[in-house]
Amino acid sequence: MAAEGLPCEFDVVILGTGLVESVVAAACSRVGQRVLHLDRRSYYAANWASFTFNGLLDWIQRRQEPPPQPDELQDWSSLLEEGEELIYLCNADSSSVSNVQVFSFTREEEESVSPPSTTEEEEAAAAAEVEEAEEETTQSTDIKEKESKEETFNEEDDGQAAGVDGEEHEAPPPDNQSRKKVSYSELLDKGRRFNIDLVSKLMFSRGSLIDLLIKSNVSRYAEFKNVSRILTCRHGNVEQVPCSRADVFGSRQLSVVEKRKLMRFLTSVVEETEQQTAYSGRPYLDFLCEQQLGDNLQHFLLHSIAMVTEDTPTEEGLASTRHFLRCLGRYGNTPFLFPVYGLGEIPQCFCRMSAVFGGIYCLRHTVHCLLLDKSNNRCKAVIDSRGQRISCSHFVVEEGYVATERKKVVTPTRSISRAVLITDASVLPAHSDQQVSLVTVPPVAAGAPVVKMVELCSSTMTCIPGTYLVHLTCQSVGSAYEDLSPVVTRMFNTPESHDQETCPSVLWCLYFNMVDGSGVQVQGHDLPPNVYVCSGPDGGLGHEHAVTQAESIFRNILPDEEFCPPAPNPEDIIYDGDSAPSTGEEEKQGEEKGEEEAGQSERGEGTGVEEVGQSESGEE
Amino acid sequence: MYVYYQSGDLPVFVFRMSMEDYDYLFKIVLIGNAGVGKTCLVRRFTQGLFPPGQGATIGVDFMIKTVEIKGEKVKLQIWDTAGQERFRSITQSYYRSANALILTYDITCEDSFRCLPEWLREIEQYANNQVVTILVGNKIDLAEKREVLRQRAEDFAEAQSMLYLETSAKESDNVEKLFLDLACELIREAKQNKLDNNDTAPMPGEGKTINYLSCCSLN
Numbered sequence: 001m002a003a004e005g006l007p008c009e010f011d012v013v014i015l016g017t018g019l020v021e022s023v024v025a026a027a028c029s030r031v032g033q034r035v036l037h038l039d040r041r042s043y044y045a046a047n048w049a050s051f052t053f054n055g056l057l058d059w060i061q062r063r064q065e066p067p068p069q070p071d072e073l074q075d076w077s078s079l080l081e082e083g084e085e086l087i088y089l090c091n092a093d094s095s096s097v098s099n100v101q102v103f104s105f106t107r108e109e110e111e112s113v114s115p116p117s118t119t120e121e122e123e124a125a126a127a128a129e130v131e132e133a134e135e136e137t138t139q140s141t142d143i144k145e146k147e148s149k150e151e152t153f154n155e156e157d158d159g160q161a162a163g164v165d166g167e168e169h170e171a172p173p174p175d176n177q178s179r180k181k182v183s184y185s186e187l188l189d190k191g192r193r194f195n196i197d198l199v200s201k202l203m204f205s206r207g208s209l210i211d212l213l214i215k216s217n218v219s220r221y222a223e224f225k226n227v228s229r230i231l232t233c234r235h236g237n238v239e240q241v242p243c244s245r246a247d248v249f250g251s252r253q254l255s256v257v258e259k260r261k262l263m264r265f266l267t268s269v270v271e272e273t274e275q276q277t278a279y280s281g282r283p284y285l286d287f288l289c290e291q292q293l294g295d296n297l298q299h300f301l302l303h304s305i306a307m308v309t310e311d312t313p314t315e316e317g318l319a320s321t322r323h324f325l326r327c328l329g330r331y332g333n334t335p336f337l338f339p340v341y342g343l344g345e346i347p348q349c350f351c352r353m354s355a356v357f358g359g360i361y362c363l364r365h366t367v368h369c370l371l372l373d374k375s376n377n378r379c380k381a382v383i384d385s386r387g388q389r390i391s392c393s394h395f396v397v398e399e400g401y402v403a404t405e406r407k408k409v410v411t412p413t414r415s416i417s418r419a420v421l422i423t424d425a426s427v428l429p430a431h432s433d434q435q436v437s438l439v440t441v442p443p444v445a446a447g448a449p450v451v452k453m454v455e456l457c458s459s460t461m462t463c464i465p466g467t468y469l470v471h472l473t474c475q476s477v478g479s480a481y482e483d484l485s486p487v488v489t490r491m492f493n494t495p496e497s498h499d500q501e502t503c504p505s506v507l508w509c510l511y512f513n514m515v516d517g518s519g520v521q522v523q524g525h526d527l528p529p530n531v532y533v534c535s536g537p538d539g540g541l542g543h544e545h546a547v548t549q550a551e552s553i554f555r556n557i558l559p560d561e562e563f564c565p566p567a568p569n570p571e572d573i574i575y576d577g578d579s580a581p582s583t584g585e586e587e588k589q590g591e592e593k594g595e596e597e598a599g600q601s602e603r604g605e606g607t608g609v610e611e612v613g614q615s616e617s618g619e620e
Numbered sequence: 621m622y623v624y625y626q627s628g629d630l631p632v633f634v635f636r637m638s639m640e641d642y643d644y645l646f647k648i649v650l651i652g653n654a655g656v657g658k659t660c661l662v663r664r665f666t667q668g669l670f671p672p673g674q675g676a677t678i679g680v681d682f683m684i685k686t687v688e689i690k691g692e693k694v695k696l697q698i699w700d701t702a703g704q705e706r707f708r709s710i711t712q713s714y715y716r717s718a719n720a721l722i723l724t725y726d727i728t729c730e731d732s733f734r735c736l737p738e739w740l741r742e743i744e745q746y747a748n749n750q751v752v753t754i755l756v757g758n759k760i761d762l763a764e765k766r767e768v769l770r771q772r773a774e775d776f777a778e779a780q781s782m783l784y785l786e787t788s789a790k791e792s793d794n795v796e797k798l799f800l801d802l803a804c805e806l807i808r809e810a811k812q813n814k815l816d817n818n819d820t821a822p823m824p825g826e827g828k829t830i831n832y833l834s835c836c837s838l839n
Contacts, residue, residue, distance in 0.1 A: 044712070567681065570684060
């Protein structure tokens with residue numbers, strides 16, 4: 001609606017709104033850089049995005065259309081000035097996603113399902129313009145949400161009861177009702193209440209992303225839920241993994257001896273011992289065997305707590321065990337948080353922060369080429385999709401926009417296998433149906449990948465009541481379908497599974513492969529030194545890779561500036577005299593809070609805003 | 621506000637009576653085309669001034685004003701678009717958890733009125749189902765330049781079951797009324813919800829997980 005043009009001078013131009021790009025945008029704007037942030041797509045967060053059900057169907061359809069004819073390469077050479085050269089970017093991002101397959105097992109289309117079929121459903125989906133029926137069920141969601149919160153904080157009686165319930169009653173009563181099948185049209189009608197992430201990750205409570213969110217105050221834009229339990233799949237059964245002290249003591253699966261052994265192990269592992277160092281270089285599994293913990297505990301410790309494989313070296317296994325334990329108990333009974341409305345919120349939160357500090361945002365807008373200053377080999381400007389020349393000192397770009405021949409990627413390219421399921425019940429029903437679970441699934445056969453599964457309930461606002469959203473992720477061995485369908489068939493009830501009426505039914509599922517971003521370097525490509533490449537999502541469970549990358553890009557651009565210092569609390573801001581009389585209350589706060597932040601007041605000039613130093617609550 | 625203590629590996633959350641003195645906290649979010657006067661409305665209400673220039677307010681996330689309604693203290697947290705509406709690039713997360721939306725257009729600008737359905741689509745897509753939406757026609761001080769008749773806007777608002785109000789941020793017409801009416805409506809709804817749930821339902825805006833998240837830096 002706004003046909004106005006963009007300004008033509010910026011410090012940093014950023015193309016792509018994935019997590020890395022968005023963190024860089026927030027960090028740069030925050031310290032006063034003029035940032036222009038663009039994305040060719042109509043939505044935020046690129047391959048980190050989350051979609052409504054209908055939005056996801058559109059996304060799928062776009063993957064399956066033949067790639068659009070590459071835009072007639074517009075010749076921008078007329079815009080060249082002396083001593084300049086053009087570097088064209090590419091606009092195809094479909095290459096990062098492949099092997100898309102969709103199956104629908106809902107009531108109406110029972111026959112239409114034979115793998116791999118897709119197009120009919122999508123056409124049906126696209127055809128059905130969805131008018132939302134608003135009223136119903138929201139209030140009950142609120143209540144549920146509250147229940148599940150209480151549960152998470154009542155650490156005493158939480159988890160263990162859940163584990164046992166699931167074993168004793170095959171299908172506990174409250175579940176029977178919700179297993180009334182949800183139809184496909186219901187999925188479409190209530191589609192906007194799904195928030196389906198393309199990536200599946202969790203936030204380690206003491207991981208770099210949570211630290212960054214808190215440090216920068218970006219956390220004020222999002223809400224989080226605890227992952228309420230960690231499950232594992234063992235001998236075909238789903239079991240709860242006891243993590244915290246309360247879990248261990250409360251567990252009815254563990255014998256008294258096992259409880260003692262586990263507690264002793266978890267307490268001792270925190271400190272480095274000679275015995276541990278003696279095992280360095282040897283598999284963690286050997287180290288665990290040496291502790292004579294028994295099969296049960298060994299399985300939990302290896303697959304669910306360290307989350308490593310059988311041949312991971314001991315030092316690595318110990319490091320991840322310690323990380324797990326450090327994260328435990330910061331917010332709840334497990335080491336993880338999950339953002340309400342899905343992970344796709346997080347990049348947007350950073351974009352909001354950037355905008356609040358003056359960053360200019362423009363979706364559906366791209367950069368066609370870079371202008372290279374031949375005298376110093378630096379990118380001095382970009383040409384946008386309207387042929388406007390925009391000068392910049394730095395250019396940050398999502399990997400997908402960089403032409404293959406200019407990229408230096410670790411070969412062979414690794415990829416991630418993903419599956420997204422909408423199911424009608426939890427893999428481990430418990431007294432509350434509002435559980436957020438991480439399920440670790442060891443390889444189903446030799447050579448098969450380790451699968452991480454996250455099951456989300458409706459109070460995370462990612463799916464509708466009566467359904468669960470299940471994300472499966474692994475490093476690709478074959479296609480996503482080849483890698484993950486054996487796990488799906490084993491743990492869920494699908495037309496391909498046998499004798500599994502007691503398992504949750506899959507209503508709808510999607511498989512796809514995505515390029516693993518961990519193989520992409522920030523620099524070292526055939527690009528000017530002030531152009532920085534951001535990778536897409538990596539296969540790890542946490543966000544370490546993305547945050548580290550964003551910080552390193554920021555350090556390259558602004559070596560002397562602080563990375564994401566806290567944004568002022570709006571309540572601590574006073575408005576200076578000539579434009580705004582500050583209220584008595586604000587003045588009082590101002591006095592208490594003391595000195596102004598230098599540098600910031602510079603920016604405040606002309607806008608009448610002055611910032612008061614934050615109360616250093618972090619240090620108290 | 622939650623305060624977090626750690627003892628052993630067990631987290632303990634203590635609900636501390638908020639240091640701030642209010643009965644309700646509501647998040648109000650402004651939307652509408654660029655230049656219709658959203659920021660002016662907020663600043664008029666929260667600071668009692670009409671900013672002469674159109675300089676962006678850098679670094680300000682939201683503004684706060686506590687009002688008293690029938691003896692109850694209501695804290696209003698009013699969020700602005702941070703300029704992301706200029707190129708139709710508002711993040712979805714901006715709409716989340718808003719208790720009320722103020723959809724603003726400029727009565728002297730037909731185009732800003734014609735864009736309303738587009739904004740309503742975004743609301744439907746991203747905002748909470750229970751969000752209270754109010755349509756505001758701003759700039760009535762420029763009556764001679766009016767392009768959108770009051771009746772037309774009223775009909776539109778009624779068809780969409782929204783409240784409607786015309787304001788002037790410049791002359792301070794109806795600005796106070798806008799926010800106070802909204803606050804009353806939100807209190808009414810909050811009480812209704814509490815009744816419906818027959819439970820000590822959390823007041824909107826309270827008990828957000830975020831509260832203790834930010835408090836965790838106390839460790």
